[in-house]
Amino acid sequence: MTMTKRIITNLLRLIALGATVAAIVVMVTSHQSAEVFNLTFTAKFSNEPVFKYFVVAEAIACGYTLVVLILSSRSLLWRLIVILDAVMTAVLTSSISAALAIARVGKKGNSHAGWLPICGQVPKFCDHVTGALVCGFVAAIVYALLLVFSLYSALGPVFGVKP
């Protein structure tokens, strides 16, 4: 692995680490109480299983990124790392997609199913969730880049006869 490649990879992993930590912190601190028809209700991420899954997925990616950053000097496991990068890309993509789907219902509702939007009542909660989703999206994109980068350097140019 050349020096430039290692610097780019580690930089991408640092961005992913920051993005996953930010996603976890912003999602976990999302919490707002509102009064609707004299009934107080509290919106928090732990009320929605998909947001819990999002936090768990970001935490797994965060821990993995940290371990790989620490181990980066040893290249014995590089093939395992390419495969685990693919797994992390899938995990992050899955969690951001599920969370986005629910956040969309929270924002716009679904009149056909009778699900009303809740962002009008708990705007701060929605802002937090939006922030967390943006961070999660950055993490997923960075991991996709890392994977393409790893695949490219492992396989060589995209076009060519198989050796």
Add this chain to the structure above:
Amino acid sequence: MTMTKRIITNLLRLIALGATVAAIVVMVTSHQSAEVFNLTFTAKFSNEPVFKYFVVAEAIACGYTLVVLILSSRSLLWRLIVILDAVMTAVLTSSISAALAIARVGKKGNSHAGWLPICGQVPKFCDHVTGALVCGFVAAIVYALLLVFSLYSALGPVFGVKP
């Protein structure tokens, strides 16, 4: 590429092709009207943007699988195919996760947000969606296997020093 490997890969792609076609057909034919409080409402997949995204994602994977099956005898593009397999795995994972998140709300609702489950009113619609999700899940798993298989045969054994 050895003969055994080609047979396994093509078999996996055929399963993925069947699963995506089944997912599209079962999802598109989901349609049920119900009467609640003297109001007739119709549940169909096109009322929920996430289910539309699911169908589009499955269609893309289906078309791609077909093209790769036809081109399989030529191996000039094999590196591109490894990368596109990774992209398809991500697309399928994303669509199944988003659809599952919404289907869960349809099945169980979310009492904190005031979203009521709808499966009691439209059980046939829910059965169709469940069937489509199972097919989509099979397709995603098969693509994940294809990717790990391609990575393994492209990179060699998981443990080893980088060449």
